[in-house]
Amino acid sequence: xxxxxxxxxxxxxxxxxxxxxxxxxxxxxxxxxxxxxxxxxxxxxxxxxxxxxxxxxxxxxxxxxxxxxxxxxxxxxxxxxxxxxxxxxxxxxxxxxxxxxxxxxxxxxxxxxxxxxxxxxxxxxxxxxxxxxxxxxxxxxxxxxxxxxxxxxxxxxxxxxxxxxxxxxxxxxxxxxxxxxxxxxxxxxxxxxxxxxxxxxxxxxxxxxxxxxxxxxxxxxxxxxxxxxxxxxxxxxxxxxxxxxxxxxxxxxxxxxxxxxxxxxxxxxxxxxxxxxxxxxxxxxxxxxxxxxxxxxxxxxxxxxxxxxxxxxxxxxxxxxxxxxxxxxxxxxxxxxxxxxxxxxxxxxxxxxxxxxxxxxxxxxxxxxxxxxxxxxxxxxxxxxxxxxxxxxxxxxxxxxxxxxxxxxxxxxxxxxxxxxxxxxxx
Amino acid sequence: xxxxxxxxxxxxxxxxxxxxxxxxxxxxxxxxxxxxxxxxxxxxxxxxxxxxxxxxxxxxxxxxxxxxxxxxxxxxxxxxxxxxxxxxxxxxxxxxxxxxxxxxxxxxxxxxxxxxxxxxxxxxxxxxxxxxxxxxxxxxxxxxxxxxxxxxxxxxxxxxxxxxxxxxxxxxxxxxxxxxxxxxxxxxxxxxxxxxxxxxxxxxxxxxxxxxxxxxxxxxxxxxxxxxxxxxxxxxxxxxxxxxxxxxxxxxxxxxxxxxxxxxxxxxxxxxxxxxxxxxxxxxxxxxxxxxxxxxxxxxxxxxxxxxxxxxxxxxxxxxxxxxxxxxxxxxxxxxxxxxxxxx
Numbered sequence: 001x002x003x004x005x006x007x008x009x010x011x012x013x014x015x016x017x018x019x020x021x022x023x024x025x026x027x028x029x030x031x032x033x034x035x036x037x038x039x040x041x042x043x044x045x046x047x048x049x050x051x052x053x054x055x056x057x058x059x060x061x062x063x064x065x066x067x068x069x070x071x072x073x074x075x076x077x078x079x080x081x082x083x084x085x086x087x088x089x090x091x092x093x094x095x096x097x098x099x100x101x102x103x104x105x106x107x108x109x110x111x112x113x114x115x116x117x118x119x120x121x122x123x124x125x126x127x128x129x130x131x132x133x134x135x136x137x138x139x140x141x142x143x144x145x146x147x148x149x150x151x152x153x154x155x156x157x158x159x160x161x162x163x164x165x166x167x168x169x170x171x172x173x174x175x176x177x178x179x180x181x182x183x184x185x186x187x188x189x190x191x192x193x194x195x196x197x198x199x200x201x202x203x204x205x206x207x208x209x210x211x212x213x214x215x216x217x218x219x220x221x222x223x224x225x226x227x228x229x230x231x232x233x234x235x236x237x238x239x240x241x242x243x244x245x246x247x248x249x250x251x252x253x254x255x256x257x258x259x260x261x262x263x264x265x266x267x268x269x270x271x272x273x274x275x276x277x278x279x280x281x282x283x284x285x286x287x288x289x290x291x292x293x294x295x296x297x298x299x300x301x302x303x304x305x306x307x308x309x310x311x312x313x314x315x316x317x318x319x320x321x322x323x324x325x326x327x328x329x330x331x332x333x334x335x336x337x338x339x340x341x342x343x344x345x346x347x348x349x350x351x352x353x354x355x356x357x358x359x360x361x362x363x364x365x366x367x368x369x370x371x372x373x374x375x376x377x378x379x380x381x382x383x384x385x386x387x388x389x390x391x392x393x394x395x396x397x398x399x400x401x402x403x404x405x406x407x408x409x410x411x412x413x414x415x416x417x418x419x420x421x422x423x424x425x426x427x
Numbered sequence: 428x429x430x431x432x433x434x435x436x437x438x439x440x441x442x443x444x445x446x447x448x449x450x451x452x453x454x455x456x457x458x459x460x461x462x463x464x465x466x467x468x469x470x471x472x473x474x475x476x477x478x479x480x481x482x483x484x485x486x487x488x489x490x491x492x493x494x495x496x497x498x499x500x501x502x503x504x505x506x507x508x509x510x511x512x513x514x515x516x517x518x519x520x521x522x523x524x525x526x527x528x529x530x531x532x533x534x535x536x537x538x539x540x541x542x543x544x545x546x547x548x549x550x551x552x553x554x555x556x557x558x559x560x561x562x563x564x565x566x567x568x569x570x571x572x573x574x575x576x577x578x579x580x581x582x583x584x585x586x587x588x589x590x591x592x593x594x595x596x597x598x599x600x601x602x603x604x605x606x607x608x609x610x611x612x613x614x615x616x617x618x619x620x621x622x623x624x625x626x627x628x629x630x631x632x633x634x635x636x637x638x639x640x641x642x643x644x645x646x647x648x649x650x651x652x653x654x655x656x657x658x659x660x661x662x663x664x665x666x667x668x669x670x671x672x673x674x675x676x677x678x679x680x681x682x683x684x685x686x687x688x689x690x691x692x693x694x695x696x697x698x699x700x701x702x703x704x705x706x707x708x709x710x711x712x713x714x715x716x717x718x719x720x721x722x723x724x725x726x727x728x729x730x731x732x733x734x735x736x737x738x739x740x741x742x743x744x745x746x747x748x749x750x751x752x753x754x755x756x757x758x759x760x761x762x763x764x765x766x767x768x769x770x771x
């Protein structure tokens with residue numbers, strides 16, 4: 001792929017931009033072989049659990065409580081026992097049985113945001129703006145359903161129409177909002193990492209203002225829209241709860257399969273992946289890279305918007321402030337899954353379980369539920385450094401005799417130069 | 428795209444800014460009763476003082492970002508470093524004093540906060556330089572860890588994500604004006620950073636480490652050490668920014684939502700991209716973003732019937748517009764790359 005020497009180091013390469021760097025960084029992640037990806041993800045999980053345990057110990061040492069689980073003179077007392085914290089964290093995700101529904105609810109929502117981030121990643125874009133796309137998509141859904149509801153018959157037929165309208169509008173609004181950073185990157189070279197983060201702030205500001213000034217529920221003190229009619233909500237099938245619908249989970253799983261097929265079985269998916277991994281090659285192959293940036297970000301935004309729609313139709317039954325940070329969790333889900341739409345399923349399930357379990361640890365052990373936020377960051381941190389695991393692996397002779405090709409876009413040379421950063425596509 | 432283009436755009440944009448200011452001044456002069464004039468009237472010495480205080484976290488994050496990225500390590504975790512130091516400053520001052528810190532204890536909190544930020548930056552540096560982590564994703568992780576860790580620790584210490592309020596650092600008399608300590612530090616740091624980057628051999632090493640590490644290696648300077656210095660400086664400056672925000676202006680840690688830092692680290696990144704890696708330009712851009720922030724605060728105080736959330740998004744919209752306008756900047760050519768000495 002590349003026979004260029006290290007002399008390229010000093011080359012004032014036109015693609016030596018933030019974006020160029022980020023693109024190559026992405027490509028290294030995207031290209032990792034499946035087995036290595038899974039190993040790295042698992043190792044990152046284990047390490048996060050270990051570091052998380054240390055954090056639990058230290059914070060338990062800082063906190064004051066009635067009955068510490070361990071205390072020693074000279075050291076102090078420790079309020080939280082990491083093992084029981086993790087035990088409650090995982091048990092709380094499935095017990096009592098009602099919590100299974102809560103876990104699956106979180107999983108369903110994270111499937112949408114995880115897929116949203118993964119699609120952008122595959123196209124070589126960092127979409128950190130899924131949260132904003134979700135917030136505005138949710139608002140679009142709530143308003144559309146409220147607007148159409150009076151003209152449809154109450155009942156199953158009306159419900160189906162409203163749900164279809166809600167999903168469509170949510171995807172549309174999210175897609176349009178996602179297309180903005182795509183267009184800014186394509187036509188103005190604006191870095192999408194920063195624009196998407198900024199647009200998150202803008203989206204929540206706009207949504208809050210619209211609801212508080214125009215669409216506020218007059219009977220409520222808090223800033224929220226009126227509730228959508230009950231027959232427009234996604235109906236539970238197995239669990240008798242108002243916050244989880246098996247239909248939504250099945251839909252999300254089908255969507256994951258569809259995205260997988262789209263990426264691997266269609267020419268659009270092929271173009272999307274090539275423009276993500278090898279933008280120049282894609283251009284030679286006749287792909288309009290600008291259009292690809294906009295459409296992949298629009299698709300990513302639409303998935304985020306769908307997440308918002310499902311949040312309204314299944315969970316909240318209205319737009320309200322304080323929408324959980326599903327978009328940021330989606331980043332972790334996608335990175336943990338190696339940006340593979342099928343890998344997103346177990347990753348979303350894991351994070352769904354962690355979210356539910358975090359409520360249990362706060363309720364039962366008074367360990368703050370923000371612990372899961374820390375674990376989320378740690379997982380990303382460890383996945384960012386595959387080299388670390390490779391070094392550890394080499395030290396313990398985990399059969400690492402072959403040159404580590406996979407994560408470096410196949411450009412690792414046997415002479416060990418740092419050619420991995422010139423992964424053969426940067427011109 | 429030629430490299431000259433962003434610079435031309437930047438000048439153009441600065442020109443537009445000057446025109447807007449001139450137009451507003453004219454309105455105030457000729458139509459003193461119009462609403463525009465009323466807004467322009469906001470701009471007085473007090474307004475400038477409050478803008479400078481709002482500039483502190485943005486400008487310090489920007490200075491830190493410049494040193495890290497010029498040395499070849501893109502640090503997008505600045506937001507996280509600000510959060511860590513804002514939290515640490517309040518927590519340390521509060522805990523060592525039992526709730527009502529004296530000025531001396533506030534300064535101890537300030538110092539420990541800077542140290543905490545430097546330690547976090549050291550962690551980031553080790554991960555990026557020794558373990559060749561992907562810098563963008565590791566930076567994202569630093570932000571997300573801070574976003575989880577600070578409210579987590581707040582709950583452990585205070586039982587809620589927000590700290591109880593504490594006093595802020597006293598102003599001191601500087602010649603004839605009362606000066607806010609973090610503001611003074613910023614006004615000293617900006618020219619000092621400019622001097623260090625442009626007139627010292629350390630500045631030349633930083634430059635070479637990001638542009639041509641091989642050449643630096645050839646003349647016998649350890650590229651790794653220079654990059655460590657760059658990243659640690661980003662931690663140091665972000666520490667000053669976060670502690671300056673918490674102890675110099677707010678007097679509380681607020682951990683809800685996007686925390687009290689609320690995106691200022693990200694605005695700092697945009698500020699140095701807009702300022703083209705020049706500390707003076709980055710300060711100018713930070714001042715611009717802060718003045719928009721101050722304007723929305725003032726408009727709210729004046730009771731304009733504009734929803735505060737809508738005015739609150741002005742700085743973020745501006746960042747997007749500026750970024751769309753400036754677009755790609757000329758970044759150091761080896762930034763983001765790993766470098767290993769002695770390898771061919």
